[in-house]
Amino acid sequence: xxxxxxxxxxxxxxxxxxxxxxxxxxxxxxxxxxxxxxxxxxxxxxxxxxxxxxxxxxxxxxxxxxxxxxxxxxxxxxxxxxxxxxxxxxxxxxxxxxxxxxxxxxxxxxxxxxxxxxxxxxxxxxxxxxxxxxxxxxxxxxxxxxxxxxxxxxxxxxxxxxxxxxxxxxxxxxxxxxxxxxxxxxxxxxxxxxxxxxxxxxxxxxxxxxxxxxxxxxxxxxxxxxxxxxxxxxxxxxxxxxxxxxxxxxxxxxxxxxxxxxxxxxxxxxxxxxxxxxxxxxxxxxxxxxxxxxxxxx
Numbered sequence: 650x651x652x653x654x655x656x657x658x659x660x661x662x663x664x665x666x667x668x669x670x671x672x673x674x675x676x677x678x679x680x681x682x683x684x685x686x687x688x689x690x691x692x693x694x695x696x697x698x699x700x701x702x703x704x705x706x707x708x709x710x711x712x713x714x715x716x717x718x719x720x721x722x723x724x725x726x727x728x729x730x731x732x733x734x735x736x737x738x739x740x741x742x743x744x745x746x747x748x749x750x751x752x753x754x755x756x757x758x759x760x761x762x763x764x765x766x767x768x769x770x771x772x773x774x775x776x777x778x779x780x781x782x783x784x785x786x787x788x789x790x791x792x793x794x795x796x797x798x799x800x801x802x803x804x805x806x807x808x809x810x811x812x813x814x815x816x817x818x819x820x821x822x823x824x825x826x827x828x829x830x831x832x833x834x835x836x837x838x839x840x841x842x843x844x845x846x847x848x849x850x851x852x853x854x855x856x857x858x859x860x861x862x863x864x865x866x867x868x869x870x871x872x873x874x875x876x877x878x879x880x881x882x883x884x885x886x887x888x889x890x891x892x893x894x895x896x897x898x899x900x901x902x903x904x905x906x907x908x909x910x911x912x913x914x915x916x917x918x919x920x921x922x923x924x925x926x927x928x929x930x931x932x933x934x935x936x937x938x939x940x941x942x943x944x945x946x947x
Contacts (some may be wrong), residue, residue: 652724654688655717657681658696662714665704715787722788729929740931741770745781745793747851748876750918753895754794758942762935769931777849782806785923791932796851797917808919811939816855816914817897818907819880820889827889832910839865842888844879845872851916856891859914880904 660670661681671678689696694709706714729741746755751773759771774784778795785793785806797808818833820826827833827841838860845867846853860867870888876896883890884903891914897906920939922928928936 650688650691651684652721654684655721657684658688658710659714659717659721661685661697661704662706662710667704719786719788723926726788726791726926726929737766737931737934738768740766740768740929741772742929742932742935743772743774743789743791744932744935745774745776745784745790745795747777747781747794747796748775749852749893749896750794751775752876753893753899754918758939761942762938765938766931766934769934778851779849782921785921788923788926791922791928792936793921795919795921797919799921805924806921807924808921809940811918811920813915813917815894815909816852816891816916817894817909818889819883819892819897819900819904820907821884821886822903822905824886824905826905827907828910832908834910835859835914836863836865838867838889838891839863840868842870843867844874844882844888844890845869846879847873847875852891852893855914855916 656674657670657676660674661667664670664673667682667685668678671681674681685696692709692713695707696710696713698705698707744755755773759773762769763771774781774790774793776784778799781790781793781795782799784790794811795808797810799806799808818827818838828837843856845856857867871882874882876892879890879892880896880900882888891909892900893916894906897904900906920936922932922936927933
C-alpha cells in the first residue's frame with residue numbers, strides 16, 4: 650500500500666468520479682484507475698461500486714476512507730515537521746477555534762506570534778467544539794481551542810485548561826438596559842427576546858441549559874447566526890444575546906454589556922491536540938505562547 654494509492658483513493662471518494670479525481674491529483678485517468686485496482690487487489694476487496702457509471706463506496710471503502718485521510722494527514726504533518734527550520738523561519742500552524750475565541754482571544758495572540766515568527770503560516774479553522782474535535786481526530790488540525798467538557802465520544806485528545814470565562818448579556822445601547830442595578834438573572838431571560846446562535850455553538854447549549862434549569866424555554870426572535878451576525882442583530886435592536894465577556898469587551902460602544910447575577914454562567918476553554926501525535930514544531934511554539942500568556946479568568 651502506497652501513499653500515492655491512498656491519495657488517489659481519497660480523491661475518487663470525494664469526487665465520486667474517476668476523471669475528475671485524476672484531474673484533481675494531476676495524473677492520467679488510466680494511471681489512477683490502475684493504482685486503484687492495485688490497491689483493491691492488495692486489500693482483497695472492492696473499494697468502489699461502479700454500477701452504470703455511478704461511483705459509490707463499498708463497505709470496505711467506507712471503512713478505509715477515514716483511515717486513509719488520517720494516514721495522509723499524518724504524512725503531510727511529518728513532511729512539514731522535517732522541512733521546518735530550527736529557527737522557525739518557516740512552517741505552518743493549523744489552528745482550530747470557536748468563532749467567539751477568534752473574535753476575543755486570538756487576535757492579540759496571533760499578532761504576537763506572527764511578529765515573532767513572520768515566516769510561519771497561520772491556517773485558522775473556525776467551528777464549534779464538536780466539529781473541531783472531529784478535525785483533530787482526522788489530522789486536519791494541529792491544535793484546537795475547545796470548550797470543555799468534550800463530547801463523550803471524543804477520540805484520545807490531550808487537553809490543557811486555559812481559562813474560565815464569564816458570559817454576559819449584550820443589548821443595543823439605544824435600548825433600555827435589561828435587568829436591574831446593572832445585572833440580570835437567568836430567570837429574567839424568561840420571555841425576553843433572545844438572538845440565538847446556530848446549532849452546534851457551545852454558547853447555544855450553555856444558554857439553553859441554564860434557562861431550562863430555571864424551568865422555562867427561552868424566546869427567540871432570531872436564531873441560526875454566527876457570532877458577527879448575532880452581534881449585528883443585537884445592534885439592530887432585534888433582541889439580546891448571551892456572549893463571552895471577551896467578545897463583549899471588543900464589541901464597541903453601540904452594545905451594552907450587562908453582567909449575569911447570582912454566579913451567572915461561565916465556560917471553560919482548553920487547548921487540545923491528539924494524544925498519539927506530537928504537534929509540529931511551529932504548533933508547539935504557539936502552544937507554548939498560549940500557555941505562558943493564559944488570560945486572567947473572566
